[in-house]
Amino acid sequence: MRNRFDKQLVQLNDYMLEMGSLIEQSIEMCVKALVSQDEAIAKQTIEADDDIDHQEKKIEDLCLQLLLQQQxxxxxxxxxxxALKMVTDMERIGDQAADICEVAMEMSELTYMxxxxxxxSMAKETTVMVVKAVEAYVHKDQTLAEEVIARDDTVDRLFNEVKKELITLINQNAENGGQAVDFLMIAKYFERIGDHATNIAEWVIYSITGEHNDYNH
Known part of the structure; x- marks a missing residue:
């Protein structure tokens, strides 16, 4: 019985890595769509969110199976x-990458200010956070999870830099206001992705130590 349980735990790790990979791709694609102003890539990323949702369901089903059929x-x-807590944050990261793509599509015909x-840089940092958080779960690496949490300070600093820059641009020319709001919204989505990655790392630490602390507050 225990041997089967251990095999299912390995399968759970594999599913978590697969979902992490899907999220990593989604973030990379939404940045590519934004930078290249490519509507096709943006649409592809939005559609790919269904794959993330499907992977979340697979993980939830396996977790419930482990809880109900094993001891x-x-x-x-x-x-x-x-794992059940983590996939909720992981799914929301996928949603936010899709949200960024929706804003990118609205800006696809504009000349960026x-x-x-x-x-x-925010996208790069949050991608690293997500990948390392999932790796920390699979390898039961508390130090790596704590590194993820520490990286969120960099994401917050970058968000503040974007905000200051946009305020300056609006002050220079009020016509920049509409596009500034769009860029601020995009930066906020990335800041929230960092928060979700921090949540994931917190649950990794809980899975190892049995203690859960909320580092986002």
């Missing part, structure tokens, strides 16, 4: 319950 001990319960260095 997990306390440490196993933490691993399974953490600013370069996108800070937003691209």
């Amino acid at each position: 997990p001990v306390a440490s196993d319960m933490r691993i399974i319950s953490s 600013k370069k996108l260095e800070h937003i691209q």
